[in-house]
Amino acid sequence: METRRRRVPALAPEERRAALVAATIPLLHEHGVDVSTRQxxxxxxVAEGTIFGVFETKTELVVCSVVKALDPQPTLEALRAIDRGLPLRERLARAAELVHARFAENAQLMAAARKLVIAARDEATVKQMTVNRESLRRALAEVIEPDAERLRRPPEAVATLLLMFCGANTYGPFGDPAHLDGAETVSLMLDGLLTRGAQ
Structure with missing residues (x-):
């Protein structure tokens, strides 16, 4: 007796969207935002036409995928896990390593993300990216907060400065990464460039 093959149930639209985004993210890291719908x-x-059953355009899919790829949640959780009882330098060095790793992993996508979002004129996505950036800054400020009285600037300002240093460490002011580790980044912030005893 012939056994009839059971039909695999179709995914709900939201599940299909999530599956397509998950498949797109590794391709974005490999090919950038010029990845094709065929890839x-x-x-x-799935069939190429399936994409357009849940996304109106390729740009919409790529924007959604870039935003998901830049989700700061893993970095936020790692920052919150830093022991607040550690000395300030060690806390900041660990935080700098985490932020730099995030920037380095997503370096190819960050610049493209800005262009894509502006081109798509997607206000909700712009708002989400702003929220993500502010969440990262707040999480860094919380790492710094226990030593707020020792610093000339408030934790939020120090967090912003650390983000700037990490950004320069990833991209470099002239397009060449500086390759500073977390401890050296923090030393530049806290000590400057003068040697001890120099005037």
């Missing part, structure tokens, strides 16, 4: 469909194991 995405192959990676997701």
């Amino acid at each position: 995405i469909a192959q990676a997701a194991g």
Whole structure:
């Protein structure tokens, strides 16, 4: 007796969107935002037309995927896990390593993300990216807060400065990364460039 093959149930639209985004993110790291819908469909194991059943355009899919790829939650959780009882330098060095790792992993996407979001004129996405950036700054400020009285600037300002240093460490002011580790980044922030005893 012939056994009839059971039909695999179709995914709900939100599940399909999530699956397509998940398949797109590794391709963005490999090919950048010029990844094709054919490549995405192959990676997701679907027909190319399936993409346009849940996304109006390729740009919409790429923007959603970039935003998901830049989700700061893993970094936020790692920052919150830093022991507040550690000395300030050690806390900041660990925080700098985490932020630099995030920037380095997503360096190819960050500049493209700004261009894509502006081109798409997606106010909700712009707002989400702003919220993500502010969440990262707040999490850094919380790492700094226990030593607020020792610093000339408030924790939020120090957090902003650390983000600037990490950004320069990743991209470099002239396009060349500086390759400073967390401890050296923090030393530059806290001690400057003069040697001890120099006037």
